Amino acid sequence: MPSRPHAAGLVDRFGRVAEDLRVSLTDRCNLRCTYCMPEEGLAWLPKQTLLTDDEVVRLVRVAAERLGVTEIRFTGGEPLLRPGIVGIVAGAAALRPRPRLSVTTNGIGLARLAAPLAAAGLDRVNVSLDTLRPEQFQALARRRRLEEVFEGLRAADAAGLRPVKLNAVLMRGINDDEAVDLLSFALAHGYELRFIEQMPLDAQHAWRREDMVAGEEILAQLRSVFTLSPDPAERGAAPAETWLVEGHAAADGGPAKVGVIASVTQPFCGACDRTRLTADGQVRNCLFSQDETDLRGLLRGGSSDDELAQAWRAAMWGKRAGHGIDDPSFLQPARPMSAIGG
Numbered sequence: 001m002p003s004r005p006h007a008a009g010l011v012d013r014f015g016r017v018a019e020d021l022r023v024s025l026t027d028r029c030n031l032r033c034t035y036c037m038p039e040e041g042l043a044w045l046p047k048q049t050l051l052t053d054d055e056v057v058r059l060v061r062v063a064a065e066r067l068g069v070t071e072i073r074f075t076g077g078e079p080l081l082r083p084g085i086v087g088i089v090a091g092a093a094a095l096r097p098r099p100r101l102s103v104t105t106n107g108i109g110l111a112r113l114a115a116p117l118a119a120a121g122l123d124r125v126n127v128s129l130d131t132l133r134p135e136q137f138q139a140l141a142r143r144r145r146l147e148e149v150f151e152g153l154r155a156a157d158a159a160g161l162r163p164v165k166l167n168a169v170l171m172r173g174i175n176d177d178e179a180v181d182l183l184s185f186a187l188a189h190g191y192e193l194r195f196i197e198q199m200p201l202d203a204q205h206a207w208r209r210e211d212m213v214a215g216e217e218i219l220a221q222l223r224s225v226f227t228l229s230p231d232p233a234e235r236g237a238a239p240a241e242t243w244l245v246e247g248h249a250a251a252d253g254g255p256a257k258v259g260v261i262a263s264v265t266q267p268f269c270g271a272c273d274r275t276r277l278t279a280d281g282q283v284r285n286c287l288f289s290q291d292e293t294d295l296r297g298l299l300r301g302g303s304s305d306d307e308l309a310q311a312w313r314a315a316m317w318g319k320r321a322g323h324g325i326d327d328p329s330f331l332q333p334a335r336p337m338s339a340i341g342g
C-alpha cells in the first residue's frame with residue numbers, strides 16, 4: 001500500500017475523500033424489520049462500550065473541525081431511542097464550520113421529537129417507509145406501528161425538516177408490488193422517495209441475491225405509470241441515481257424526483273464519500289468492511305484530538321476499492337446493519 005500523503009482530510013489510496021459521516025447513536029430499535037434484525041435473540045452492545053453523549057460530540061467535533069466532514073447523519077438502530085439525541089444535535093450544530101445535519105429514522109417518535117430536533121439545529125430527516133399497508137408493515141417490521149410513522153412524517157414536515165426523504169426497501173412477496181403506490185404517496189405529500197436494494201447486512205445472514213428486488217425492476221414498475229427522465233443534476237457522491245417525474249412538482253416548486261440506490265446491482269463505491277462511526281466508537285470505512293478502528297479506546301485512554309484525527313485518517317486510508325459483494329471471496333460483515341448504522 002502506498003504511504004499516505006500529508007493531507008488534513010479523510011483521503012484514501014484511490015483518491016476518494018470522505019466528507020459525509022454516519023454516526024450510529026444506538027444499536028437498539030423498536031422495529032424488527034426482517035431484512036435487518038431477527039425477531040429476537042440479537043445481543044445489544046454492552047452499555048459501558050457505548051459512547052456517552054459528550055464522547056459522541058467530541059468525535060463529531062474532531063470530524064468537522066479537523067477532518068473536513070461537512071455532512072453528518074445520525075442513525076442506528078433507531079436514533080430517536082437515544083435519550084440524549086436533542087443535545088447531541090445541538091452540540092453538532094454549534095460546530096464551526098457547521099456541518100449539515102440529518103437523521104435517518106423509522107419515524108416512530110418523530111411526532112414528539114421533530115420540533116425539538118429542528119430547534120436544536122437539525123436540517124432534515126430521512127424516514128424509512130417500506131409499505132403503506134398495515135398488514136405488510138406487520139409482516140416486514142413485526143410491529144403494528146405504521147400509524148405512528150405517518151404521524152412522525154407529518155410532524156417532520158410541520159417542523160420544517162425538509163425535504164423529507166423517504167427510504168423504501170422492497171421485499172419479494174411482501175411489498176414488491178408497492179413501488180407505484182409509494183411514489184404516488186410521496187408525490188402527494190411533497191416527500192422525496194428513494195428505493196434501496198436489499199443488501200446482505202441482515203443479522204440472520206438470510207439475504208439471497210435471487211430474492212432481491214433490483215433497481216431495474218423497480219424502475220420498470222414506476223415506468224408503467226409515470227414518465228421518468230434522467231435527472232440532469234450532477235450525481236456526485238450521492239448513492240441514489242435520480243429521475244425526474246414528469247408532470248409533478250416537488251414541495252419547493254422544482255421538479256419532483258425519485259431515486260434508486262442500487263448498491264448491489266450498480267455499486268457506486270468509486271464515488272463513495274462516507275465514513276462511519278458506530279455507537280461503541282469504532283470507525284468503519286465501508287458498510288461492508290471487516291475491520292474497524294477503535295476510537296473509543298483511544299479517547300478513553302487520554303488521546304488528544306490530534307491523535308484521534310490521525311487514527312481516523314489512517315482508518316480511511318485503508319478503504320477498499322469496492323464492497324465486493326460480487327467477489328467469490330465476499331464475506332458479510334460480522335456486525336449487522338443495526339449495529340453499524342445504515
Ligand code: SAM
Nearest residue numbers: 036076077078104105106128167198199337342
Ligand atoms: N432505524 C432507522 C431507520 O429505520 O431508518 C435507522 C437505521 S436503518 C438500519 C437505516 C436504513 O437502512 C433504513 O432505511 C433501512 O431500510 C435500511 N436497511 C436496513 N437493513 C438493510 C438491508 N439489509 N439492505 C438495505 N437497506 C437496509
